[in-house]
Ligand SMILES: Nc1nc2c(ncn2[C@@H]2O[C@H](COP(=O)(O)OP(=O)(O)OP(=O)(O)O)[C@@H](O)[C@H]2O)c(=O)[nH]1
């Protein structure tokens with residue numbers, strides 16, 4: 262029995278139209294009471310719509326609406342579903358929802374429509390997660406990756422991996438019942454070889470996480486260097502507008518300034534900082550302390566130098582020589598003139614960042630991991646597969662531990678897809694969704 266649930270599916274606030282979703286076993290009975298159509302909703306064919314007035318218990322009109330009719334299992338949730346398109350704004354959607362509570366629906370929890378879609382077998386867990394990822398995407402590229410996963414790209418890569426691992430696991434468990442002495446000599450070597458092929462697939466998929474993570478969480482890039490090195494000038498150049506004050510006075514920037522720009526679909530949190538020096542004033546000293554703290558957290562540091570005395574970049578920083586229109590940079594160094602050749606400067610810095618952040622720069626048609634949960638489980642599966650291989654390589658004595666590891670690998674892969682699941686896993690996945698999805 263699927264309790265009827267309802268929620269506003271569009272963002273709350275001013276808007277021409279608001280969409281309310283209603284899903285569950287008794288939604289047609291509810292809609293029959295909400296409307297006074299000569300052909301009530303329960304008599305209407307799925308895939309059709311109706312224009313109808315909605316009424317409260319006393320027969321007063323609540324709104325005019327368009328109703329879309331879906332019937333199980335051909336709906337998003339897999340249940341009977343009605344979508345109500347009502348007027349937007351603060352008052353009408355709320356009034357209609359309150360009437361729905363009166364008629365027996367209850368407010369949907371965050372992600373509950375998608376959770377039902379998953380539980381009704383409409384999608385696997387990676388597809389359900391992709392729904393939230395499409396909404397949360399911060400760049401067109403991130404949205405395309407999420408859409409591919411919604412269409413099943415990741416699931417299509419993981420499902421055979423899971424099936425193959427499970428098949429091996431089942432076979433090995435089965436043979437456990439026999440005396441190990443009866444197994445053919447090449448059994449262990451063969452088993453190790455076959456698992457090595459699976460481990461290759463898990464490894465390839467794991468390697469996609471680096472770039473996906475950056476697309477999801479963004480990269481922190483800190484611009485550091487001595488006062489007057491040209492840091493704020495570079496920030497403005499990369500952003501394309503005059504965000505920070507630029508001046509010939511040393512110590513112009515004191516507080517750190519963070520703005521985001523997209524590099525190959527990765528949101529880069531670009532942070533301009535106070536010039537590093539023994540600052541004369543307390544405010545600037547605090548700025549320098551903040552700059553140093555940021556250096557610790559950065560995914561990449563752009564260290565700008567105008568070739569002054571005692572200019573030592575922090576370890577691991579990308580050193581960029583600035584103001585080459587004034588004096589030449591050393592042979593082979595990364596060098597820019599933000600004022601003389603801004604477009605070339607922008608290119609040089611972006612290319613340096615692509616290398617430092619290990620961005621491939623091109624989109625892949627292959628499956629990519631989408632979140633920390635998937636990455637953690639796949640890491641578990643990968644490790645278990647490798648341990649199973651090692652155990653098999655030891656021959657007879659490794660058989661039992663290998664069987665255990667294989668079971669663990671299959672379980673972790675199944676968890677990614679949601680083939681097996683615990684309620685708290687589902688709660689964790691769907692609680693991050695917005696209401697109405
Ligand atoms: N000639 C020349 N001047 C530049 C170039 N880039 C920046 N400048 C000048 O250098 C001075 C300092 O630039 P800023 O960008 O404010 O330097 P900063 O590193 O942010 O300095 P602080 O905020 O004080 O740490 C300004 O007068 C800029 O106009 C360049 O490529 N060529």
Ligand SMILES: [Mg+2]
Pocket residue numbers: 492493494505506507513514533534
């Ligand atoms: Mg500055």
